[in-house]
Amino acid sequence: MKGMKQVKCMKARLRGRRLTFMIFTLFTSFMVCAPMQAQTQNPPVFRTRTDLLQLDVTVLDKTGKPVKGLTADDFIILEDKQPQKVEAFTAIDIPDTPPPAAVWANKVSPDVTTNEDGSQRIFVIVIDDAQGMGKAGRLPDLWALREMKKTVALFIDSLSAVDAVALVYTNGTRESQNLTTDHAKIVKAIQAYPEDGGDILADSCLGQMYSRNMIGAVVDHLATIPDRRKAIVYWGAFLPYMNDCGSGFYWDRILQQAQQAHVTINPIDTMGLRFGSVASDKYKSLADDTGGYAVVDSNDFAPGIRRIFLENSSYYLMAYAPTNDVEDGRFRRVSVSIKGHPEFEVRTRRSYWADKRKPGDAEPAEPPPNLKSVAGLLPESKLSLRATAAPFVAPAGEGADIAITLGIRQPPFAQRTPEQVELLINAYTADGDPRGSDSQTISVTVPAAKADRDVTRYEVLARLPLPKPGKYQIRLSAHSLASDTRGGVYVDVEVPDFAKDAVSLSGVVINNALAADPVAPVRILRDVVPVVPTSERSFVPTDVVTAFLRVYQGGKVSAIPIKTTVTDAAGKVVVNKSDTIKAEASGEKRAADYQLRLPLADLKAGDYLLTFEAMVGKVTARRDVRFSVR
Numbered sequence: 330m331k332g333m334k335q336v337k338c339m340k341a342r343l344r345g346r347r348l349t350f351m352i353f354t355l356f357t358s359f360m361v362c363a364p365m366q367a368q369t370q371n372p373p374v375f376r377t378r379t380d381l382l383q384l385d386v387t388v389l390d391k392t393g394k395p396v397k398g399l400t401a402d403d404f405i406i407l408e409d410k411q412p413q414k415v416e417a418f419t420a421i422d423i424p425d426t427p428p429p430a431a432v433w434a435n436k437v438s439p440d441v442t443t444n445e446d447g448s449q450r451i452f453v454i455v456i457d458d459a460q461g462m463g464k465a466g467r468l469p470d471l472w473a474l475r476e477m478k479k480t481v482a483l484f485i486d487s488l489s490a491v492d493a494v495a496l497v498y499t500n501g502t503r504e505s506q507n508l509t510t511d512h513a514k515i516v517k518a519i520q521a522y523p524e525d526g527g528d529i530l531a532d533s534c535l536g537q538m539y540s541r542n543m544i545g546a547v548v549d550h551l552a553t554i555p556d557r558r559k560a561i562v563y564w565g566a567f568l569p570y571m572n573d574c575g576s577g578f579y580w581d582r583i584l585q586q587a588q589q590a591h592v593t594i595n596p597i598d599t600m601g602l603r604f605g606s607v608a609s610d611k612y613k614s615l616a617d618d619t620g621g622y623a624v625v626d627s628n629d630f631a632p633g634i635r636r637i638f639l640e641n642s643s644y645y646l647m648a649y650a651p652t653n654d655v656e657d658g659r660f661r662r663v664s665v666s667i668k669g670h671p672e673f674e675v676r677t678r679r680s681y682w683a684d685k686r687k688p689g690d691a692e693p694a695e696p697p698p699n700l701k702s703v704a705g706l707l708p709e710s711k712l713s714l715r716a717t718a719a720p721f722v723a724p725a726g727e728g729a730d731i732a733i734t735l736g737i738r739q740p741p742f743a744q745r746t747p748e749q750v751e752l753l754i755n756a757y758t759a760d761g762d763p764r765g766s767d768s769q770t771i772s773v774t775v776p777a778a779k780a781d782r783d784v785t786r787y788e789v790l791a792r793l794p795l796p797k798p799g800k801y802q803i804r805l806s807a808h809s810l811a812s813d814t815r816g817g818v819y820v821d822v823e824v825p826d827f828a829k830d831a832v833s834l835s836g837v838v839i840n841n842a843l844a845a846d847p848v849a850p851v852r853i854l855r856d857v858v859p860v861v862p863t864s865e866r867s868f869v870p871t872d873v874v875t876a877f878l879r880v881y882q883g884g885k886v887s888a889i890p891i892k893t894t895v896t897d898a899a900g901k902v903v904v905n906k907s908d909t910i911k912a913e914a915s916g917e918k919r920a921a922d923y924q925l926r927l928p929l930a931d932l933k934a935g936d937y938l939l940t941f942e943a944m945v946g947k948v949t950a951r952r953d954v955r956f957s958v959r
Contacts, residue, residue: 395643457565459539537569552590593621658685712816719836736864741778
């Protein structure tokens with residue numbers, strides 16, 4: 330038995346190492362079709378002082394509403410009962426979430442991602458399926474399963490357009506979704522949760538270890554993101570907190586990290602109202618220890634969801650330099666109160682562990698600059714990037730070629746400038762295994778910026794071979810030698826099984842024949858696609874824009890019906906076109922090209938959804954592109 334437990338623990342550790350990359354290379358994917366809200370308020374940056382301890386603080390009145398309008402002078406901060414001076418202070422007030430500009434905004438992901446950082450809050454949804462989601466004994470609790478999905482949907486609907494969110498499962502990890510502001514991806518990830526609650530681990534302590542380790546990994550990785558409001562929202566029926574299976578030591582470490590990085594944990598008991606149960610004490614204790622809010626002892630989760638958002642919509646970010654600056658690794662207690670208002674409830678972390686350094690300790694080595702820009706949870710954004718990645722069957726007929734378009738935006742170049750872009754491309758599987766890489770230096774001549782433009786724009790093209798179908802994350806790092814700035818961007822791409830699927834579609838490539846932005850190298854994709862791609866998705870009525878894709882058949886060659894629609898923001902179909910194409914049988918290549926000229930002159934200003942659907946029998950392949958007319 331002891332040997333069996335050791336094997337299980339070894340497997341769990343190996344699994345954890347593999348999942349660390351998959352789940353927590355959390356990235357930001359910003360919607361290019363949705364304009365940034367004018368009320369967006371960027372968080373403060375406290376990077377000028379390395380000795381500052383940061384706090385995020387929520388202040389609530391007697392009714393539970395946030396108290397706004399406070400200043401740094403209103404706060405009393407004590408560390409081990411010693412007064413502390415506020416060195417940096419910012420009040421954050423995020424307005425109520427407006428409805429999406431388009432009815433399909435939370436259902437369809439854009440095909441362009443960008444590193445233009447505008448996220449306000451960072452949430453990580455943790456679904457605890459390692460121990461069963463809402464299981465009574467060994468049987469599924471259908472009410473708990475249904476309510477869990479409903480409350481996650483409510484949570485997603487409550488997000489603002491600039492909130493970044495991830496969804497992770499503690500056991501069914503392949504359906505997890507990395508950090509994104511593309512909320513359609515989160516909806517898709519939660520819809521994948523099985524109706525019967527999925528498999529649970531027979532060994533309860535092993536299940537608790539999976540769940541605990543996942544929460545710990547989320548905290549560790551969120552701790553690397555500075556100057557942000559970061560909240561974990563946990564859904565589970567059996568929170569594995571503190572003393573279960575001898576896990577107290579591990580939870581002490583998780584709490585220490587969460588408190589140091591001001592990460593709040595907001596646990597939700599999916600079993601609802603449990604009469605005579607002490608389980609809710611664990612949920613409340615974990616929330617109190619991290620400054621979060623626990624949703625327990627109720628069959629109506631909506632008020633709790635609203636409370637979590639309320640506490641994360643109006644708060645204060647501040648920092649102080651501890652008067653006790655000895656790096657002794659000791660436990661320190663923190664107390665925050667409001668002058669003259671003892672009735673106000675103040676929610677923040679209540680303690681932390683001081684750093685501990687030994688004489689001669691060296692700072693950890695940083696990765697090379699080109700890797701550093703894509704090594705974190707959020708890609709570096711000093712160089713503004715927009716990227717698309719479209720899969721095609723490789724010209725040689727084996728594997729796939731990913732056609733990559735990288736749009737670069739910089740402050741205006743005053744004169745014609747010879748530019749060189751150092752490009753690094755890495756591809757990873759859903760498990761975090763590397764599957765392809767490339768590096769190159771691309772030369773492009775950038776003209777002087779026009780008087781009516783506040784940015785210089787140009788695009789570079791690349792391709793990356795991938796041997797097998799599947800889901801991949803492609804990480805792009807770019808270094809502009811002209812401005813000596815770097816940026817990174819993370820792109821998800823799913824490669825169909827072109828050889829076996831009855832029908833499949835390549836990615837969609839958009840070409841603007843009147844585009845004035847320089848592109849290089851123009852010939853690199855010539856044997857993959859017949860048009861020059863662009864990453865732009867906003868056009869004027871006079872632009873000549875064509876959408877191109879390739880239809881593949883894995884079985885018998887036959888006529889393929891293909892339907893193309895353009896849907897406006899209100900959900901009305903304004904273009905409806907049906908065609909029939911036939912794939913050409915050439916060896917193992919069974920493919921047909923399809924192009925559509927977008928009728929921009931006939932479209933009013935606004936957001937649109939372009940959809941392609943190809944059908945063979947009962948199999949339908951679909952691709953979507955979001956674009957706008959200005």
